[in-house]
Amino acid sequence: MGLNLIVLIKQVPDTQNITGNAMKEDGTVNRGALPAIFNPEDLHALEAALTIRDSTPGSKVHVLTMGPPSAVQVLKDSLYRGADFVALISDRRFAAADTLATSYALKCAVEKIGSYDIVLCGRQAIDGDTAQVGPQTAEKLGINQITCVSRIEDIDVDKRTITAVRSIEGGYEKIRAKLPILLTLTDEHYLPRPPSAIKLMTYKSASTEMSNTDFDESYLTSGADLKAENTISLWDINAIGADPESCGLAGSPTKVKTIDLVVLKSEDLRMIENTDESIGDMVHELIADHTLG
């Protein structure tokens, strides 16, 4: 008996590698200069799911992302790495969703897949760093959660329990919990496998397909050559049966009041030459004013 695994992923701007060239002259960041990438911890969540599937015969890995049509790229990447089924949740009415509205849409999409045992996602996305969507989705699904999971130690399919290690401040906790459960993964253990060249050739031209019909559960138990596995499903608000009032801006209790661009200005920066003499003078100054020594 296999496990149904659902991985929630996000395409994000690469905010971690902001260098001088991504800064505009006025000292603010040039968003256009940042490439869109697979959120790093989500990639580890996908790897954790693939690892479970590979060791638990009959299991399936479903990958869901909510985002604009361009987010299809991270779904293709998931297919290249071995996902069995991928779907893009996309609709104008999802726009400007905060974490609460996002988790509601994800909950509807997870429920559309039907039965599941483990939902996995990254601990947090690097564009918002909130770490909220995982726990909120778990609560909306009415299931338990283990956050900051570094490693899954054991899954007992018969007893329907999971044992996982989660990182806490200065240490770790080992938790045993009942299935179904939602896990948020850190990037400490599951080194993502590279995309497979064969799968890349197979799915390179995979196209999205509007599927407003109900999710076809038969493919979960039948052969591998069903259509659902070869395409990227596109689910809009109706396809996942979501209430528009709970989605997007309308479903978001938090509002952005103001955005202040961070402008860096050097007030008393002194440049020191990279020579023995200049560095020596600086050290002398710091010792003289008791900053050092």
Added chain:
Amino acid sequence: MATKNSVMVFVQQDDGIIAEVSIELISKARDLASRVNAPVSAVLMGNELRKAAESLIPYGVDLLYTAEHKGLAHYTPVPYTKVLVEIIKKHSPQIVLYGATTTGRDIAPRIASALRVGLTADCTDLQIGDYKSKGAQFQNVLYQIRPAFGGNIIATIVSPEKKPQMATVREGVMKMSSPDPSFKGQIIAEDVKLGPDDFPSEILERVKEEKSVNLKGAQVIVAGGVGVGSKENFDLILQLAHTLGGEVGASRAAVDAGYVSKDHQVGQTGTTVRPKLYIACGISGSVQHRAGMDESARIIAINTDPEAPIFQIANYGIVGDLKEVIPRFIKAFKAKV
């Protein structure tokens, strides 16, 4: 005293010891509560809480709600969420604050989802002010201020239409006030109704190592970023820190690259530090990192990229290769002392 509309703090305890961030938040809650003319309340959950509860009141808690149960001795999400949701529904606070710790970041989103209210993560500042939107006017709204987009913008978030307004705040950001032993507050024991089904998680093992790194108390911090280039090069950071009698810090990128353990991380998701001298080596200076160190008395930035944002907040800037600069620094220091 009115008990509704309080400014509430979720107090985190581990083995009966109150997390520092919870006390910092009570101090901040006092400040916010005085602006909106409301009491400060706190929720403490666990087992055998009397001592811990009594220690909290002097920090300025008017109403302390305690929830005692054997199964609440250590945090697990399902029973803690159930109990806290009940307490919030019963007492209708206008604001609820949580430490942005592993526990706070685990429970706060579940509470927000259950109550369908807003939640802002990792705030670096909280203020009270007005908010206007499409003709509607809201007074005494909680401004939830946080870096976003990799820390390159500072966003002020509000959630005026739904109560409570909720936020998590990082440790070390709010100042802890000193306790006032004469402060009078009430301890109110809440009924806890939990059954066997409320405990789907079991903690098999819990290991906490003593922190070997004392960044908070360090006078001098030498920190390395991903620009250090390799674990071998990171030895230079250790050498300089050792020579200067300082502690070793790191950016998240350096921790992610495996140069040094997470205990050393300075920044939004690491430790907030205020040393006399902070030496940033090969750190580009994302706002996330800067949020954790920009109140250092002096900052030296060493980087090969003259455009790196870190130079904009530094007092001394050295453009150059660490492999040259650090040995020069060490040589100069040894010669002068």
